[in-house]
Amino acid sequence: MDFTSDNAAGVSQPIFNAMMATNQGASPAYGADPFTAKAVALLSAIFETDVAVFLVATGTAANALALGALCPPWGAVFCHETAHVMEDECGAPEMFTGGAKLIGVKGRAGKIAAKDLAAALKAFPRGLVKQVQPAALSLSQATECGAVYSCAELAELSAIAHAAGLGVHMDGARFANALTTLDCAPAEMSWKAGIDVLSFGATKNGALACEAVLVFDPAKAHTLPFQRKRSGHTVSKGRFLGAQMAAYLEDGHWLVNARTANEHAARLAAGLARAPGARLPWPRQANEVFAFLPGKTDAALRAAGVRYYDWTMRDFGEQRAEDEVFVRLVTSFATSASDVEKLIALAGG
Numbered sequence: 001m002d003f004t005s006d007n008a009a010g011v012s013q014p015i016f017n018a019m020m021a022t023n024q025g026a027s028p029a030y031g032a033d034p035f036t037a038k039a040v041a042l043l044s045a046i047f048e049t050d051v052a053v054f055l056v057a058t059g060t061a062a063n064a065l066a067l068g069a070l071c072p073p074w075g076a077v078f079c080h081e082t083a084h085v086m087e088d089e090c091g092a093p094e095m096f097t098g099g100a101k102l103i104g105v106k107g108r109a110g111k112i113a114a115k116d117l118a119a120a121l122k123a124f125p126r127g128l129v130k131q132v133q134p135a136a137l138s139l140s141q142a143t144e145c146g147a148v149y150s151c152a153e154l155a156e157l158s159a160i161a162h163a164a165g166l167g168v169h170m171d172g173a174r175f176a177n178a179l180t181t182l183d184c185a186p187a188e189m190s191w192k193a194g195i196d197v198l199s200f201g202a203t204k205n206g207a208l209a210c211e212a213v214l215v216f217d218p219a220k221a222h223t224l225p226f227q228r229k230r231s232g233h234t235v236s237k238g239r240f241l242g243a244q245m246a247a248y249l250e251d252g253h254w255l256v257n258a259r260t261a262n263e264h265a266a267r268l269a270a271g272l273a274r275a276p277g278a279r280l281p282w283p284r285q286a287n288e289v290f291a292f293l294p295g296k297t298d299a300a301l302r303a304a305g306v307r308y309y310d311w312t313m314r315d316f317g318e319q320r321a322e323d324e325v326f327v328r329l330v331t332s333f334a335t336s337a338s339d340v341e342k343l344i345a346l347a348g349g
């Protein structure tokens with residue numbers, strides 16, 4: 001019973017099948033292949049605009065390249081203080097930008113509030129030579145706490161950033177999970193809400209290793225071919241990235257997977273909310289459930305072989321009681337419904 005992360009899952013079968021089918025004969029290297037061309041065409045159709053697409057194998061590479069395209073070495077990237085770019089990428093954004101500074105903004109459930117972004121920007125006036133220059137805003141959708149920005153919230157934050165001369169990046173490692181929650185068009189949750197560059201995740205939602213950097217204004221993408229190659233992320237047998245992304249998108253496979261993951265999480269959240277002594281700090285919105293569990297519930301789950309992570313307590317405006325543990329449970333397209341039921345039963349929900 002594994003609820004550690006959505007990347008603990010394997011590869012979803014249609015994507016694996018597509019990679020097998022791609023494994024025939026020769027094909028042009030470095031992304032000049034028909035599978036990559038198909039992925040690009042699908043992404044442009046799904047996002048209802050011509051996007052510049054850069055496929056890479058990890059989300060860290062996608063984020064770092066995206067920020068590298070938006071931010072000079074003397075720039076500042078504003079992001080949530082617990083953002084993946086801030087805490088989980090070993091300084092890759094700093095390296096790929098040539099030394100830009102990341103500025104953490106506080107906010108509940110991993111979300112940045114408009115007034116807090118405005119205040120953070122005010123503290124970094126442009127043109128003041130002693131300070132790094134605001135260059136980018138990075139928003140995680142869904143957030144590292146499994147929360148989802150509404151399209152209106154994204155548009156408001158982007159407008160503040162654009163007015164201050166910043167580019168806007170979205171870390172969409174869980175883009176599909178957030179999208180199915182909002183039930184809106186991909187364009188509405190991205191470029192129509194002011195997102196300039198998107199890290200579009202596929203790995204956590206069924207691919208083997210594939211993410212796309214999408215640049216919505218192709219004129220702003222001219223440095224990325226060089227940045228990707230220079231950083232060692234231009235995959236020579238690129239057709240296997242193209243095949244993954246195309247299979248991910250075809251026939252709405254990505255949305256089916258995300259809906260499945262979200263439904264498991266919804267079931268889990270409802271079950272835990274009923275469990276004696278358990279409580280959720282904020283509503284479940286995508287495929288991650290955060291919960292305070294009584295110590296004895298936690299012990300019973302672990303003794304029964306349920307795996308999940310203890311989560312770091314933050315300045316969430318929540319207090320942990322003496323006998324409580326704070327945990328994160330993540331579901332995926334591959335989660336078993338019976339595992340969810342077993343977990344809920346073990347917790348007494």
Ligand SMILES: *Cc1c(COP(=O)(O)O)cnc(C)c1O
Nearest residue numbers: 058059060061084140144171173
């Ligand atoms: C998983 C994740 C990534 C990508 O991580 P990699 O391990 O580099 O693929 C990026 N952002 C968020 C919010 C994530 O959860």
